[in-house]
Amino acid sequence: MNYQILSEIKDPKDLKKLDSRSLSLLAQELRHRIIDVLSQTGGHLASNLGVVELTLALHYVFDSPSDKLIWDVSHQTYIHKLLTGRNELFPTIRQTGGLSGFSNPKESPHDHFYAGHAGTALSLALGVAKQRDLSKEKNYIIPIIGDATLTCGMSLEALNNISRDIKKFIVILNDNEMSISKNVGAITRILSRMLSNPRTTRLYQELDGLLTKIPGYGALISQQGHRITESIKHLFSPAVFFENFGLSYIGPIDGHNINEMIQAFEGIKNSNWPVFIHVLTKKGQGMNEALNNPSLWHGAKPFSPNTGKFLPTTSDKPTFPKIFGKHLLKMARTDESIVAITPAMSQGSCLDQFVAEYPDRCLDVGIAEAHSVTYAGGVAYGKKHKVFSSVYSTFLQRGFDNVFHDxxxxxxxxxxxxxxxxxxxxxxxxxxxxxDISFLNAMPNMVIAQPRDGDKLKDLLESAHAWNLPASIRYPNMETTETEREREVLPLGKGEVLQSGSEVLIVAVGHMSELAFEISEKLNLHGIQPTLVDPVFIKPLDEELFVELLKTHSIVVTIEEHSLASGFGILFNSFTLRNGFYPKVLNFGVPEIFVEQGKYKDLLKSIGLTADTIYQKLLKTLEEEVERKNIHMQEVLS
Structure with missing residues (x-):
């Protein structure tokens, strides 16, 4: 496609030169650009197709970056990036060294915060507004939230702190009736299209007109009847919900009508109180496949833009999440006491079939991670049910206190x-x-385990409730192997020796055991056979096993895909010192940096978490140890 208009947009100010027809044509070009690039790279497709006109209208009316557009979650900022000078770099989105798939202040002055977790925009915006007022500045603060944002407790806390006196504070609700999966809960029903129907307004206006016409008593009854109409408004309109928080409600507005949104935004620019604008959009607008199945096309894989079908994968191996979802459902079919809980991640965690078969025992509580943890504790109370709380590692951070306290x-x-x-x-x-290892390890009574493959994951799922303790089973979203062997009941805190050797001990957490075997093959060329151990349990550690191994191994390597600052390696180092062992220890993992986006193998290479890097450092250490021992022997002989 010839991006005739988009190619001329280097800054949002360029939009102000366009007329209504040109803006509509630009919207078409933006959609085509999104589909064209994401068909090759993958990424957040449906959500970005849904905010094309909304983003255009915001940048047309307001003056970014002086006016602060603060996006909740920010996976829907691809259009924003295209309009703020990043069009040429857009094919690098989510790639190594390329553009982030979320807002990133290091990329552009138009991005104000890193954002990838729901529910932060309102609180950040209120803080920025306070900073602006203290600095006596006059710019607009505009948080853009989704309807799922309001299922987050933090968003409600922010609403509770909005002052009626805040000026130039405009909340945009992008209501597409979805987060990643379908929204759940009472709050989302308040925002449904049925309740937002303009016919409600006509209903109580007509009622008021009828009451006024009653001879003799019409005016008086109308005054009393106003209370009735207000009650109807309370019943059917979301306006009152937001007005009770001090926000002036406007809407609903068609989120795919640029002119209507521009008029609304222009009309409230001089308001002396905070405003809430309710915009109705459709996820996947402009692409039938994404429009009809927005959940599937939320985080799209590469696809054919001509057929709308995902490109075939080159592997038929299952992933850890798929094995988890499939096996937990298998367990649930024979054990009615099993209950699964997830915070809006039923599809990502592969629990959608569980939800379909047992909706009363597989519970999606919406984007409410802290609630999901405490709720799981409540369901587990009485010990009548086997409760599994399925949550992404990065989102469990939001439930830290709940894991501890509840x-x-x-x-x-x-x-x-x-x-x-x-x-x-x-x-x-x-x-x-x-x-997650760092904060879970701090919790008394918490078991932490990690499977190296699909079979071990199944064993851990089958065994976990027999330990009668809070337990965490952590696993990556990557391909692995599985067999149909019978399940093993795993005793608590027992590691496994995968290969016996001498002198060098390699302890690899979970799927890092594959790296351990690659390193072993390289060492074999030098006549060195290392001992390989999968600890299985990070906590409690198999102290009996490692005490015996440390008696005969003077060099230890730990490998983990976790922060080195507070992960397994640090725990192992502490264990060796407590028990009076002083081996030469090399810890490999993620250094204390924020790892950016990119291809998985590229990122591992950049942080030195590859077989070749570890082998080279280990070989150098072995040479240094031989030299040190030779020097020591010479000193003894002299």
């Missing part, structure tokens, strides 16, 4: 199935699941 302290047997544990690839800094 599960561990209560000694409740909740099993946390921690998905996306490890490097997040294209999702980048906000989604890397590399911190």
């Amino acid at each position: 599960v561990c302290l209560q000694e409740l047997n909740v099993v946390f199935a921690i998905d996306r544990a490890g490097i997040a690839g294209g999702d980048g800094q906000t989604h890397n699941g590399i911190y």
Whole structure:
């Protein structure tokens, strides 16, 4: 496609030169650009197709970056990026060294915060507005939230703190009736299109007109009847919900009508109080496949723009999440006590079939991570049910206190199935699941385990409730292997020796065991046979096993896809010192940096988490140890 208008947009100010027809043509070009690039790279497709006109209207009326557009979650900022000078770089989105798939202040002055978790925009915007007022500045603060944002407790806390005196504060609600999966809960029903129907307004206007016409008493009855019409308004309109928080409600507005939105935005620019504008959009607008199945096309894989079908994958291996979802459902079919809980991640965590078959036992509580943890604790109370809390590692961080206060302290047997544990690839800094070991290890009573393959994941799922403790099973979103062997009941805290050797001990957490075997093959060329161990349990550690191994191994290597600052390596180092062992230890993992987006293998290479890098450093250490021993022997002989 010839991007005749888009190619001329270098800054949002360029939009102000366009007439209504040109804006509509630009909207078509933007949609084509999104589809064209994402068909090759993958990425957040449906959500970005849904905000084309909304983003255009915002940038047309307001003056970014002086006026602060603060996007909640920000996976829907691709149009924003295209309009703020990043069109030429757009094919690099989510790629190594390229554009982030979320807002990123280091990319552009038009991005004000890193954002990848829902529910932060309102609180950030209120803080920025306070900073602006203290600095006596006059710019607009405009948080753009989704309807799913309002299922987050933090958003309601922010609403509760909005002052009627805040000026130039405009909340945009992008209501597409969805988050990643279908929204759930009472709050979303308040915002449904049925309740937003303009016919409600006509209903109470007509009622008021009828009451006024009653001879003799019409005016008096109309005054009393006004209370009735207000009650009807309370019943049928979302306006009152927001007006009770001090926001002036406007809407609903057609989110795909640029002119209507421009008029609305222009009309409220001089308001002396905070305004809430309700915009109705459709996820996937402009592409039938995404429009008809927005959940599937939320985080799209590469696809054919001509056929609208995803490109075939080159592997038929299952992923850890798919094995988890399939096996948990298999367990649930024979055990009615099993209950699964997830915060809006039923599809991503592969629980959609579980939800379909057992809706009363597979519960999606919406984007409410802290609530999901405490809720799981409540379901586990009484020990009549086997509760699995399925949550992404990066989102479990939001339930830190709930894990401590409402599960561990209560000694409740909740099993946390921690998905996306490890490097997040294209999702980048906000989604890397590399911190959970650190905070879970601090929790008394918490078990932490990690499977190296699909079979071990199944074993852990089958065994976890027998330990009668809070437990976490962490696993990445990557391909693995599985067999149909019978399940093993795993004793608590027992590691496994995968290969016996001498002198060098390599301890690889979970799927890092593949790296351990690659390193072993390289060392074999030098006549060195290392011992390879999968600890299986990070906590409690198999102390008996490692005490025996440390008696005969002077060099230890730990490998993990987790932050080195507070992960397995640090725990192992502490263990060796406590037990009076002083081996030469090399810890490999994620350094203390925020790992950006990119291809998984590229990112591992950039942080030195590859077989070749580890082998080279280990070989150098072995040479240094030989030299040190030779020098020591010479000193003894002299």
